[in-house]
Structures are given as structure tokens and as C-alpha cells.
Amino acid sequence: MARNIRPLATRKLCSFIILTMHSTDKHNPLKAVLFDVDGTLADTEQDGHRPAFNAAFQEFGLSWHWDIPLYGRLLQITGGKERIRFYIEQHAPKALNRTDLDEWIASLHKTKTRHFKKLMEQGDIPLRPGVKRLIHELRSKNIKIAIATTTTPENVTYLLQSVLGKDSIDLFDVIGAGDIVPMKKPAPDIYFWVLEKLKLAPSQCIAIEDSENGLLAALAADLPTLITVNNYTRQQNFNGALAVLSDLGEPEQNFTQISDNPQLVDKHWIDAETLQQLIKT
Numbered sequence: 001m002a003r004n005i006r007p008l009a010t011r012k013l014c015s016f017i018i019l020t021m022h023s024t025d026k027h028n029p030l031k032a033v034l035f036d037v038d039g040t041l042a043d044t045e046q047d048g049h050r051p052a053f054n055a056a057f058q059e060f061g062l063s064w065h066w067d068i069p070l071y072g073r074l075l076q077i078t079g080g081k082e083r084i085r086f087y088i089e090q091h092a093p094k095a096l097n098r099t100d101l102d103e104w105i106a107s108l109h110k111t112k113t114r115h116f117k118k119l120m121e122q123g124d125i126p127l128r129p130g131v132k133r134l135i136h137e138l139r140s141k142n143i144k145i146a147i148a149t150t151t152t153p154e155n156v157t158y159l160l161q162s163v164l165g166k167d168s169i170d171l172f173d174v175i176g177a178g179d180i181v182p183m184k185k186p187a188p189d190i191y192f193w194v195l196e197k198l199k200l201a202p203s204q205c206i207a208i209e210d211s212e213n214g215l216l217a218a219l220a221a222d223l224p225t226l227i228t229v230n231n232y233t234r235q236q237n238f239n240g241a242l243a244v245l246s247d248l249g250e251p252e253q254n255f256t257q258i259s260d261n262p263q264l265v266d267k268h269w270i271d272a273e274t275l276q277q278l279i280k281t
């Protein structure tokens with residue numbers, strides 16, 4: 001008799017755990033938030049990457065200078081090495097005759113990364129509104145956080161150390177960056193890579209992006225995507241996004257909604273609960 005009780009109790013316990021897991025899943029479908037970096041975590045393009053490229057050009061004795069509007073146009077090409085090559089094709093085609101073009105671009109870009117590091121160490125570029133609050137809230141609720149970016153992996157470390165502290169890279173469960181995948185955004189490769197590492201389905205996650213290229217990449221990976229715009233991306237096409245916001249907002253610095261998602265009418269900042277509501281629709 002006693003022998004039969006234990007398996008029954010175990011079975012009941014298992015059913016209880018499975019039921020609890022299912023009901024938690026139903027109310028808590030959100031398992032991970034996938035953050036883009038440049039333009040989303042921080043406004044790094046205009047006053048971080050752009051001056052770093054210019055400093056590298058100067059160090060290489062080039063007369064090239066990427067001013068703010070030109071850099072905005074060049075941003076349609078994701079990835080620094082790819083952006084340099086595109087610029088050469090458009091504005092300095094003589095350089096295409098170099099027999100060592102690939103290596104030369106790589107070395108120019110390495111120099112740019114060194115300058116970007118220096119700029120991040122100066123700590124002049126803060127996180128965007130709501131980013132730090134949301135990251136810490138997600139961590140406290142055991143919702144995973146990941147990074148899916150086109151930028152060079154070291155840049156993620158430099159930025160995070162500058163804005164979130166020395167070991168802040170450990171806050172992230174997965175970091176997908178740079179040349180780890182063959183095709184950069186708008187290709188979905190980096191999102192597929194991160195989802196595979198997280199072992200999650202896109203429907204259990206949400207991506208937060210700032211640009212049309214980023215949105216296209218996330219949507220092609222089937223990820224529900226929230227957009228927070230910046231000066232370079234405000235006018236882009238965000239069809240397919242869950243919502244388009246000025247930023248993630250703070251209790252004392254509310255976001256403005258650019259889209260017209262009725263779920264966000266009475267919301268003033270993005271928290272875990274709001275993200276869950278957004279992906280349930």
C-alpha cells in the first residue's frame with residue numbers, strides 16, 4: 001500500500017508543477033528581451049562611432065570627414081567595415097584599386113574601434129531613458145536579456161562598462177555581435193543566432209530596436225519588435241512594429257508615442273508588464 005502512495009504523490013506533484021508552469025507561461029509569455037545596441041541602448045552613432053571613424057581617417061592621413069548629415073546617409077549600411085567600403089565606392093573610388101583593400105579596411109576599422117574605446121572611456125554618452133531601469137527590472141523578474149547588434153563585440157563591452165559598470169556585461173544572458181554571423185542587419189542572422197543560444201521561440205521574446213534596418217532584421221526572425229527612435233531614425237519606415245516611441249520612458253520623464261497603439265495610451269514608461277501585454281496581442 002505504502003509502495004503505491006509514493007508514485008501517486010509524485011505523479012500529483014509532477015502534474016501540479018506542469019500545470020503551474022503552463023499557467024505561469026500563459027500569464028508570463030515573455031521570456032527574453034533582445035536589445036539592439038547603437039541607437040537603442042545609447043545614442044552612440046553621432047557622437048561615438050562617427051568621431052571614431054573620423055579620428056581613424058585622420059590617423060591614416062586621409063582627408064575624409066563624415067559630418068552629421070553624411071553619416072546619417074551612410075547609416076543605411078550596417079557594419080563599420082561595410083560602411084567604409086560603401087563610402088569608398090561612392091566618394092573615393094580610387095581606393096578600390098588597392099590590392100590590399102580588404103586588409104586595409106580591416107586595419108582602418110580596427111583603428112576606429114580603438115578610438116571608439118577611448119570615447120567610451122570618457123563616459124560622455126549615457127544610456128537612453130528607461131534602459132537601465134528596464135534591464136534591472138527584467139533581471140529581477142528572471143526574464144532573460146540579450147543583445148543582438150551589428151557592432152563589433154568589443155564596442156558592446158566598452159559601452160556597457162562605461163554606462164552600467166565594470167561587470168555589467170554579465171547582466172546579459174547572450175550577446176550576439178558583429179561578424180559572428182555572415183550577414184548583418186537587415187538580414188535576420190544575428191537574431192536567429194541569439195534565439196538559438198537562448199533556446200527560445202520568437203513568440204516568447206521581444207526585440208527593442210531603433211532603426212528600419214534593425215526592425216527588418218527582427219521581423220524577418222519573426223520577433224515582435226518595439227521601436228524607440230532617435231534623431232537619425234525618426235523619419236524611417238516602421239511598418240510592422242508593435243509600437244514606435246520616443247524612448248522607453250521613465251516615471252519622471254515619460255515617453256511620447258509616435259505610433260497609435262491603443263495599449264499604450266495610459267502608459268508612460270515601458271516596464272516588463274507592458275512588454276508582456278504588447279506581445280500577447
Ligand code: XBP
Binds near residue numbers: 045
Ligand atoms: C549599428 C551599426 C554598427 C555601428 C558601428 O549597430 O551598424 O556598424 O554603426 O559599429 P546596431 P562597427 O544598431 O545593430 O547596434 O564599426 O563596430 O561596425
Ligand code: MG
Binds near residue numbers: 037
Ligand atoms: Mg541600432
